[in-house]
Amino acid sequence: MKADITIDCMGLYCPMPIVNTTRQMKAMQPGQVLEVMADDEGIKQDMPNWAKMTGNEFLGIEEEDGKYRVFVRKG
């Protein structure tokens, strides 16, 4: 999946990946896709829930060796 912007949340735990996602999203345009790189497993459930609450679209998650690449489209 292709993203417009990628942020690195590797090594960060809840709530920081969500907080950093919120910060980044504020600077983006609707329709743009954000990729969040993370290794805290909580992100698997947190990001879809966060997207639902904030009116953004959760596009999917790619998992490899305990590392996650999460994609969200700004609503």
Add this chain to the structure above:
Amino acid sequence: MAEKEKMTLILFSGEMDKALAAFNIALGGAASGMDVTIFFTFWGLNVIKKNEGSIKSKGVMRNMLNFMNRGGAKRLPLSKFHMMGMGKAMMQGLMKDINFPQVDELMRTAKELGVKFIACTTTMGMMGIGKDAFITGVDSYAGVATYIAEARQSSINLFI
């Protein structure tokens, strides 16, 4: 989106671990688009006391209390295994290990995301401390009616 949902937290405790939990939840709420208010009351006021300088109060008893109960985000003890600060230092080491922010950093992020801080004036009166005892991030000073007014419109309400 429609009108923002609200979250109200009461932070009654003045310990580091409980403050971490409170700010973690507050940040989650704010990041999820909620209006978040934290009421700091009783020992919880220690969390928003400034770290530097002395805290002025009136009378011998209150001076003694504020000497023993200095507070400040950097001075909060652990609720368990504090061990005169040794346990706390170890816990802070573990937090650093996983890049987890300290209380004062979480507090700054909370302010950045628009979390509202309200200090309880009853506790301030009882402990004899004024507004000059607190950090600049405190938005207002109020009592229980203000809490009720906020809490009754909140979908999440916690006492920590």
